[in-house]
Amino acid sequence: MIPKRNLLYIGNKLAAHGKPPTAIDLLSVKFQEEGYEVYASSSKLNKVSRLLDMVSKTIRYRKTIDLALIDTYSTQNFYYAVIIGGLCRFLKIPYIPILHGGNLPNRLQNSKRLSKQLFNNALTNVVPSQYLAEQFKTYGIHNLTHIPNTLExxxxxxxxxxxxxxxxxxxxxxxxxxxxxxxxxxxxxxxxxxxxxxxxxxxxxxxxxxxxxxxxxxxxxxxxxxxxxxxxxxxxxxxxxxxxxxxxxxxxxxxxxxxxxxxxxxxxxxxxxxxxxxxxxxxxxxxxxxxxxxxxxxxxxxxxxxxxxxxxxxxxxxxxxxxxxxxxxxxxxxxxxxxx
The missing domain is CATH 3.40.50.2000 (Glycogen Phosphorylase B;)
Known part of the structure; x- marks a missing residue:
């Protein structure tokens, strides 16, 4: 049996503050139920504090974790993924962006250099739909894994x-x-x-x-x-x-x-x-x-x-x-x- 790995999950974990649950709120619990050790960041409401917490935990757990998962959106939160992805490359931590949002193709168009650095250097990129996979391929990004959104x-x-x-x-x-x-x-x-x-x-x-x-x-x-x-x-x-x-x-x-x-x-x-x-x-x-x-x-x-x-x-x-x-x-x- 292959041992379960230690994961760092980066995203907007704000459900405890009354915000709508996002992927990190749902998947981090499910991964723990599957036997993975999951370190999650961040639940900070302030955006700057949230980013600093994400950076801090990435550095703190760099020798503990086997893999980083990064929720990646098309909005300003895209830059969280860019910064953490860059830090992971510097620290030689394999990372996987988990892609969200139908407007990500516009982000690929408007932030070409940052997008290629983030996505082409990832272990893989998890896409929830074949639509998003097709869009990423048109920009030369082929390291993709299709995993649909899920519910119970x-x-x-x-x-x-x-x-x-x-x-x-x-x-x-x-x-x-x-x-x-x-x-x-x-x-x-x-x-x-x-x-x-x-x-x-x-x-x-x-x-x-x-x-x-x-x-x-x-x-x-x-x-x-x-x-x-x-x-x-x-x-x-x-x-x-x-x-x-x-x-x-x-x-x-x-x-x-x-x-x-x-x-x-x-x-x-x-x-x-x-x-x-x-x-x-x-x-x-x-x-x-x-x-x-x-x-x-x-x-x-x-x-x-x-x-x-x-x-x-x-x-x-x-x-x-x-x-x-x-x-x-x-x-x-x-x-x-x-x-x-």
């Missing part, structure tokens, strides 16, 4: 909806790249058609988009409920009161919230951007529509309302697809990578 299917009770209404659920951070205002346009159009509609929007604010959405919803008197951020168990519990999940994003990779909706039996209508066509097969386990097109959303919603057999077929197929992404399946891929 036992935590998601499947609910078959015999009647589908325009009770809509949206779960995401309120950020311009996720285009939450599009959801409001969809509701407005449905109301103009005389459709009885309601929308619940769940998620924390990132860039002021939540306040803008609330302002527009109030001005137009739209039947929308804003809950702010909820714990996963809370929004899963309320999901049973809704019939359709809408995903309005302009950039995406393999969003866990969409996977969760598929697991729960909510038929999903999503914009066809980034990696979503690799997650959803159109009119087989979900519906894909062009971005920034409220009329297309309305047409898809009405199609599901008028054809519950189609809605149930999509839901059943989606559940089957997500069952193949259960942690008990995906953990074997991680074990293979962590023993490289």
């Amino acid at each position: 299917i036992e935590n998601y009770k499947f609910l078959q909806r015999n009647k589908v209404t325009a009770k809509l659920l949206w779960v995401r951070s309120f950020s311009e790249i996720y285009n939450p205002l599009l959801a409001l346009e969809v509701v407005e159009l449905l109301l103009k058609q005389g459709v009885e509609v309601s929308l619940r929007m769940v998620g924390p604010d990132k860039d002021g988009s939540l306040a803008r959405c609330k302002k527009v919803a109030a001005e137009l008197n739209l039947p929308i409920t804003f809950t702010g951020m909820l714990k996963k168990k809370e929004w899963i519990a309320l999901s049973k009161d809704y019939d359709i999940f809408i995903n309005t994003t302009n950039f995406d990779n393999m969003p866990v919230s969409v996977m969760e909706a598929m697991a729960l039996g909510l038929p999903v209508i999503s914009t066809n951007v980034g990696g979503l066509s690799f997650l959803i097969d159109h009119e087989i386990d979900g519906i894909l529509i062009p971005p920034n097109n409220p009329a297309a959303f309305v047409n898809a919603i009405n199609k599901l309302r008028e054809n519950p057999v189609l809605a149930n077929t999509l839901s059943n197929n989606a559940r089957t697809k997500i069952e193949a992404l259960d942690w008990q399946v995906i953990k074997h891929k991680w074990n293979s990578v962590l023993r490289l």
Whole structure:
């Protein structure tokens, strides 16, 4: 039996402060359950303090760890990965970036030198979708390992909806790249058609988009409920009161919230951007529509309302697809990578 290794996991471990859980919050626990020793950093709220903690722990554990894992995003947090990746190379620590975010291709374009240094010198780069793998290959980065995002299917009770209404659920951070205002346009159009509609929007604010959405919803008197951020168990519990999940994003990779909706039996209508066509097969386990097109959303919603057999077929197929992404399946891929 191959002994388990000692891991340093670098990322934004902020769930203890009420922030949405990220990969490090979830995977570090799962790796420990698999028998790995995991040192995680950082849970510091201040960005500078967080970076200093990441650097400090990398140096402190340099002789203890066998491998560093680095959550890598397209936003400012990209520079955490660049700095820790450079430090790992200096200290001769093998490292693996774990790639997140459908906007990473833009980061490859805008930070070519830093990206090549970070990714080409990695032991491998873990990509959650074939979409992101294809994008990285176009920039000459080929040391890639595909490991899909995962969830624990036992935590998601499947609910078959015999009647589908325009009770809509949206779960995401309120950020311009996720285009939450599009959801409001969809509701407005449905109301103009005389459709009885309601929308619940769940998620924390990132860039002021939540306040803008609330302002527009109030001005137009739209039947929308804003809950702010909820714990996963809370929004899963309320999901049973809704019939359709809408995903309005302009950039995406393999969003866990969409996977969760598929697991729960909510038929999903999503914009066809980034990696979503690799997650959803159109009119087989979900519906894909062009971005920034409220009329297309309305047409898809009405199609599901008028054809519950189609809605149930999509839901059943989606559940089957997500069952193949259960942690008990995906953990074997991680074990293979962590023993490289």
